[in-house]
Amino acid sequence: MAKTKSILFIFKNLTLVASLLLSAVIQAKDVILVTPSSSPIDVRGTYASALLIQALSHSKPKHYNVVFSPPMNEARAEKQMHLGRNVHVMWAAARVEWENTLIAVKQPLLKGLLGKRVFFINKNKQNLFSIIRNINELKKLRLGTGHVWSITRIFENNQFNLVTSSSYEGLFKMLAKDRFDYFPRGVNEILEEFATRKEMYPNMAIEQDIVLKTDLPVYYYVTPASPEIAKDIEVGLAAIIKNGTFDKLFDQHFSQLQTSLQLTNRKVFKLTSPHKD
Template identity: 35%
Template sequence: MLSAQEAQFVRYPRQSMDADPNGKYIMRLLSDALALDNQHYELIPSKDPMQQARAIYEMTSGMGSIDVMWTVTTDEREKQLIPIRIPIDKGLFGWRLALVVNPKLLHQVKSLDDLRKFSAGQGFDWPDVGILRQNDLTVMTATAYEPLFFMLRAGRFDYFPRSMLEIQKELDTYRSIGLHIDDAIALHYPTALYFFVSPRKPDVAKALQQGLEKMLKNGQFEKLFQQYLGSTIQRARIRNRTVIELNNPLLKAESLPLDRNEL
C-alpha cells in the first residue's frame, strides 16, 4: 500500500488538442475527481499519441503502459475494462453533426433512407463505424484522425459525422481547407463517453468513481460542464435540425444512466 504522501502514477494516452478538442475539459474533470481521494495521484501522458485500439490493448495487457482512458462506451469495452458509468458528456456524444465541403449537400435529407445516398468518414477503430454500418450507411475509414479532414476535402467521402461537442473546435482548426458544418440534420444514437480504468488499477477506478460522484453532488461537475461545453451546445441548434435516429447495436441502451437528475 502507498502512503498518503506517495504519489501513484496514473498514465493516460497522449492526444493532441486537435485529436481531442475536449481534452482540457476531460483532463480537468479527471484531475479534480482524483484530487478528492486521500491518495495523491499524478497524471502522466504516454510518450507518443495512441489510437483507441492501441490504448485499449495497453489497458488490458498485464504490463501495459496505460491506466485510464476516455472513450464512448460499448458492451465489449465494458467487459474488457472497468467502466466508470458516469457519462462525462451527458450522452451528447450520441448527437452527431456533419462536416461537409458543400454546405447545402444534406439539405434535402429528411430520413435515414435519404442519408444512405451519401458516404461518411470515420477512424477505423471508432465504435461509430460499426454503428453507422449496422444502420446500412456507407463508411470510409482512415487509420489516423487528422487525414480524415483532408479526405473529406478531396471528396473521398461526402460527410464527416462528429459529436456536437467536438465539431465547432474542429471546424475552427480546419476551416481554412474549405469545410463547413451542415445546418440541416443531426444523427442521434444512444451512447455515452466514460472514463475507463485498467483492470490492473481497481483502486484508481474506485477513487475516480467516488470523486465524480462527489462532484455531481456538490455541483462542481455541472460547473465544469457548462464552463467548457455550454456555448458549444447552444451553437449546435439541435431544435432547428432534422434528427435521424440510429440504432446502436454495440450497446444495451438500458445500461446508460442518463435518467439521473444530475446528468
C-alpha cells in the same frame, strides 16, 4: 536504564518519521496516465482530463498526479492497459468488447453529447443536405468515419454507406479530396475541430440542417492491474456530482453548443444503439 529509555524514545521517533516519509513517497508514486489526443492539434481531451483531476482530488485520502502518456490511438491504449503497461486510464466511447478487458467506470461523462452528430462537409455540398427529407436519403451519401471507432459500429448496424480510415487526421484530408460526402462529429467536438483546422481546409464547413442522435456514453476506462484507481474515480465522480463541480465544469465547456450549432432548428434522425446514455 535512563539511557536505554532515551535510545528507545529516539528509535520510536525515527521509526515514526521514516514511516511518514515512506507514506509520502508511496502517495507520490500514485500516478494516473491519461491517454492523450490523436494528433498535436487534437484538443478533445481537455474536458475529460480536467474532470478526472477534479474527481481524483475528491477521492481522499489518496493523492494522484495526473500526467499524459505519449500519443497513441485507442486500440494501442486498450492493449497497453489490458497488459498493465504505460497507461492507467483513458476516456472513450463505450465499447462492448472492452467490458472483458478493462474496468469501465460507468458514469457517463458527456451527458449524451457524443451521440449527437453534426457533419463536416465541403462548402459546395450544403444544398445536397438541405433537400434531404429522411434518413434513407441520407444513407445514400458516403459517410466518413474511423475504422475502429465505437460510433462506426452504430453506423454499420444502421446500414450507412461507410468509407473508413485508421487515421483521425486523415479523415479531414479525405473529406477535402471528396473521398466521402460528410464526416459526422460529436457536437462536443466539432466547433474546436473546425477552429483548429479551418485554415488548413478552407473549403470545409459545418452542415446546417441535420443532426443524428444515438446513445453513445463516454466512460473512463481503467487498467485491470489497478482496480483501486477505478474505485477512486467512481467515488470522486460521485462526490463532484453531489457538490455541483461536475455540472459547473460541463457548463464551462459546453453551455454554448445548443446556440452555436442551432440544434433545435435541425432535422433529427435517430439511430439505434446497443448502449444507453
